[in-house]
Amino acid sequence: MPEPGFRADEVASAREGLLLVRALMPEGFDDYLFQIEHGLDDPRHVVMIKLTWSARNWDPDDPRIEELAEEMGPA
Numbered sequence: 001m002p003e004p005g006f007r008a009d010e011v012a013s014a015r016e017g018l019l020l021v022r023a024l025m026p027e028g029f030d031d032y033l034f035q036i037e038h039g040l041d042d043p044r045h046v047v048m049i050k051l052t053w054s055a056r057n058w059d060p061d062d063p064r065i066e067e068l069a070e071e072m073g074p075a
Contacts, residue, residue, distance in 0.1 A: 005046070006050075018033070
């Protein structure tokens with residue numbers, strides 16, 4: 001994750017989340033990890049991850065939240 005420009009704290013947080021996912025869903029974890037790894041090769045996907053993570057600091061009424069939700073929704 002450092003290659004696409006994630007900060008060390010973001011990498012650590014993602015690692016902790018992956019450990020939790022693996023503990024809760026061991027049977028599907030390898031497929032999930034495969035999807036994540038390939039998503040990191042897509043610059044647009046990386047931008048969306050970063051936006052999603054930054055949204056936790058946005059005001060609940062921030063119009064970017066709705067825009068991000070629409071962007072993240074099914075095509």
